[in-house]
Amino acid sequence: MVTASRAARRHQRGVLPAPRAGRDQHPSEQVLDNIARALRLDTDAEIGGLSLRSDRFRTLWARQDVRQKTSGTTLLLHPQVGPLDLQYEKLALPGTSGQMLITYHAERDSPSYERLQLLSHLAENPAE
Structure with missing residues (x-):
């Protein structure tokens, strides 16, 4: 089942051109700003929900250690x-x-x- 936020993320990815696309294919600054804001809201809501359900997740998330998994x-x-x-x-x-x-x-x-x-x-x- 595809949730509304998943569908929105798919749409947002579809708005962004491939890395080698010409400049005229890039969306406007406003479109990119809207995508960034929507993703941040969506992510914040998911993180909030996970944090409420799991003390361990909340502790790990608070550490803010970011690393590439190799x-x-x-x-x-x-x-x-x-x-x-x-x-x-x-x-x-x-x-x-x-x-x-x-x-x-x-x-x-x-x-x-x-x-x-x-x-x-x-x-x-x-x-x-």
């Missing part, structure tokens, strides 16, 4: 082998404008490791 765990659902619980690491590529190389791996001897082995076998032998 590693962690993610769950991928592969159509042939099922769920893969993978570790990832994002590596910045020097000399590029924000491009990242992302590596994934499974813990050795885990169910996800075995599923990756199966996936490798399936890729090498597509007729099986």
Whole structure:
């Protein structure tokens, strides 16, 4: 289900041109200001709601520590082998404008490791 604020965010993203678009395709300063204000209000409301429901969230939000997440765990659902619980690491590529190389791996001897082995076998032998 798409909420009204989600629909508004989609619309707002659609207003902004691609980074390489010509100057004549950029929205006016007023349009950009309206988008920024609407997003701030929407975000403030969401943060307020989360803060009321969770003491732990309120404490973490108050710390205001901002950092880029460069590693962690993610769950991928592969159509042939099922769920893969993978570790990832994002590596910045020097000399590029924000491009990242992302590596994934499974813990050795885990169910996800075995599923990756199966996936490798399936890729090498597509007729099986």
